[in-house]
Amino acid sequence: KPEYAFIGRSNVGKSSLINMLCNHKGLAKTSATPGKTLLINHFIINKEWYLVDLPGYGYARRSKSVQQKLQQMIMSYILQREQLINVFVLIDIRHEPQKIDVEFIDWLGQSNIPFSIVFTKADKLTASKISSNVNSYLEKLKETWEELPPYFVTSSEKCIGRDEILDYIEQINKKL
Ligand code: GDP
Numbered sequence: 001k002p003e004y005a006f007i008g009r010s011n012v013g014k015s016s017l018i019n020m021l022c023n024h025k026g027l028a029k030t031s032a033t034p035g036k037t038l039l040i041n042h043f044i045i046n047k048e049w050y051l052v053d054l055p056g057y058g059y060a061r062r063s064k065s066v067q068q069k070l071q072q073m074i075m076s077y078i079l080q081r082e083q084l085i086n087v088f089v090l091i092d093i094r095h096e097p098q099k100i101d102v103e104f105i106d107w108l109g110q111s112n113i114p115f116s117i118v119f120t121k122a123d124k125l126t127a128s129k130i131s132s133n134v135n136s137y138l139e140k141l142k143e144t145w146e147e148l149p150p151y152f153v154t155s156s157e158k159c160i161g162r163d164e165i166l167d168y169i170e171q172i173n174k175k176l
Pocket of ligand 1: 009121124154155156158
């Protein structure tokens with residue numbers, strides 16, 4: 001079955017987003033403690049596809065060696081899974097483009113892994129701030145990439161962007 005992976009820095013809102021997508025509170029545990037998801041978790045959705053919860057990267061309070069091991073694990077999963085269709089990279093919409101995210105996105109692109117961007121926590125900003133932050137992110141990516149990835153603006157708090165992501169996945173699944 002096809003797999004769709006979700007990844008981002010710790011505290012980006014990944015567990016909340018997964019809960020929103022699954023529409024099942026408690027399925028992916030949300031946590032106020034950043035970096036709690038250490039292993040790769042799979043959730044089967046509608047018996048049709050797997051939502052893959054990848055560990056958060058760039059968690060400063062982990063030791064360097066743990067961070068490196070995690071990164072190795074994430075990269076080898078992404079490179080080796082034949083069923084992996086798309087990686088959704090979560091970005092907190094409030095922040096300027098961060099080096100670690102941009103480097104990860106560049107690595108995905110260089111590795112020919114299809115990916116999309118999911119901006120999180122949109123409820124925390126005004127509409128105009130959202131579009132200017134999204135634009136500055138896309139501008140940053142344009143420095144390296146000719147073609148821009150699909151992106152989604154979401155809020156798990158206000159349930160924004162859920163249908164868009166699920167429709168996107170469904171459209172891809174139909175063509176498989
Ligand atoms: P993870 O570490 O990436 O899994 O992040 P969590 O889902 O645990 O969220 C981290 C923090 O951000 C928690 O305090 C959440 O309540 C908060 N959060 C997550 N998503 C949203 C959102 O869409 N809007 C707002 N306002 N807060 C959010």
